[in-house]
């Protein structure tokens with residue numbers, strides 16, 4: 001890493017003392033990347049893009065937003081009506097949150113399908129789950145800010161959950177509220193935290209990328225790249241592919257922002273918060289629905305809270321639950337079936353989270369929740385032992401870009417680690 | 419993996435619809451001029467709706483987020499807006515003596531509310547609260563159709579259904595018992611342009627007006643949206659071409 005690497009003398013002088021240009025080159029340019037990544041590998045950069053969009057629109061909103069119970073709703077309406085293009089900024093931020101979750105959910109399912117959480121990428125996965133948790137907290141607090149009916153009642157329901165914790169529960173809820181109910185102090189601290197958390201996410205995303213670059217991307221075959229014949233430089237190949245993915249994403253995102261901006265929202269949030277009037281159904285934003293269903297599936301409040309957080313906690317230990325040495329579902333016929341059943345189960349739970357907690361819906365939620373945990377705690381550990389994986393290809397370059405005839409070494413053991 | 423993608427798209431489109439929650443009532447659907455990606459407001463109808471709001475609804479319902487100056491969107495000129503504003507009185511002050519006083523409204527003022535506060539509104543309406551109408555078409559599921567249905571679905575209660583005192587039967591309202599007396603009976607207003615004044619025609623005018631109060635940026639939003647999407651689709655095509663071009667050598671080697 002010599003200073004002569006850059007022809008521009010200023011760049012070279014700076015880089016010798018502060019190697020930011022080398023770092024940039026390492027991270028974005030000559031970073032070797034598997035040749036065979038499919039479009040599911042676009043979602044990481046899309047998530048990063050969405051995070052930046054959220055921060056830019058969020059800071060712009062904050063310039064005209066008033067965190068006070070008497071003015072918050074009105075200030076958001078001022079943004080919609082009197083701030084130049086305020087409606088656009090607000091609709092981007094509002095829909096951006098939903099698209100952030102769509103992108104991240106696809107990103108995570110990609111990891112589940114191709115076994116990206118397995119050695120040596122366990123920490124990368126764990127950091128990712130941490131980002132997911134921080135995102136949920138950020139989005140939850142952001143949804144409270146416009147101070148509509150769902151803002152208020154969603155905040156009330158969710159903050160109340162913490163009171164179920166033994167010993168510390170009441171202290172935690174009082175701390176969250178800044179008093180004895182959701183009120184002005186709650187709104188103020190949620191605004192402060194909602195402003196802070198995205199920057200914490202930026203920090204954790206950096207860790208995520210450092211961890212990623214240690215071993216590079218996984219790939220649809222789930223076997224390691226063995227040398228230069230298996231990889232291509234990130235730039236220009238994946239920069240242009242990410243750009244293409246981004247433009248497709250932007251088309252869909254723009255269609256939502258400009259033509260269906262309130263489709264993913266709840267109409268009740270256009271009614272100012274009223275602590276004296278409970279809405280008929282309190283439903284969280286769609287991206288929380290599967291977890292909400294798990295929460296309500298347990299008859300006991302504390303049990304429900306534990307189950308809900310447990311649903312995320314199992315993701316942290318996933319690398320040690322699935323012990324199969326084969327990463328990609330492509331070579332795991334039984335795992336593949338259970339993967340799709342799991343996806344269906346999450347969709348079912350999302351559906352149930354929007355239904356009233358009564359009758360058949362509760363029963364179904366229980367079945368769905370049990371399956372969710374069984375998938376991680378029973379099925380995956382069991383499959384690691386009983387499933388016979390299909391033979392793995394010898395190397396990436398032999399079966400690159402859809403060529404399926406290149407299964408050399410068909411009888412070789414599935415262990416592919418170099 | 420294609421299935422995977424389909425599933426993701428399906429979640430995206432089905433969950434919010436479910437979250438919005440179904441109702442127990444049947445709505446009348448109308449083909450509003452503001453629907454669709456090229457939708458625009460019907461200004462003549464909005465002006466009539468504004469008149470109907472002023473003459474019928476304003477006695478009970480406020481319109482807190484609308485200032486007189488906003489009426490320019492309906493096609494009124496400055497002089498007309500000044501004249502409309504001047505018909506209202508608003509409280510101002512304190513003056514040099516420290517007293518609050520009433521004066522004629524100017525375009526910068528917001529529409530005065532019929533009641534000074536919620537308690538007064540309830541006291542005047544048998545304990546029920548007539549909500550602010552500025553955002554009503556966004557604050558209800560399928561807002562425009564719902565509002566239209568609500569205004570046109572007052573009926574005699576079916577036999578055997580008891581309607582308590584101060585309540586009215588409405589087929590579009592959840593639970594069918596609403597505390598708002600039927601506001602429109604037909605010929606409640608007289609339009610200068612001679613347009614129809616049946617209950618359904620006036621209701622449609624009111625919906626056009628109240629969609630604008632809820633979403634005044636709707637027209638520019640859709641206009642900018644069409645242009646943005648056009649640009650993005652072209653850009654997507656270009657970036658696809660560039661990608662194919664750059665990847666050509668990798669693909670050739672692989673083949």
Ligand code: HEM
Nearest residue numbers: 054055058059061062065094097139142143145146195198
């Ligand atoms: C991780 C990134 C972020 C997420 C997921 C997120 C999420 C949200 C959500 C769901 C809402 C409610 C939208 C609505 O219904 O109106 C919201 C509102 C808001 N957010 Fe964020 N946000 C993020 C970053 C930021 C940042 C960096 C700021 C900077 C201060 C910010 C400032 C605001 C403000 C002022 C509001 C209230 C205005 C409004 O409701 O439109 N957000 N956010």
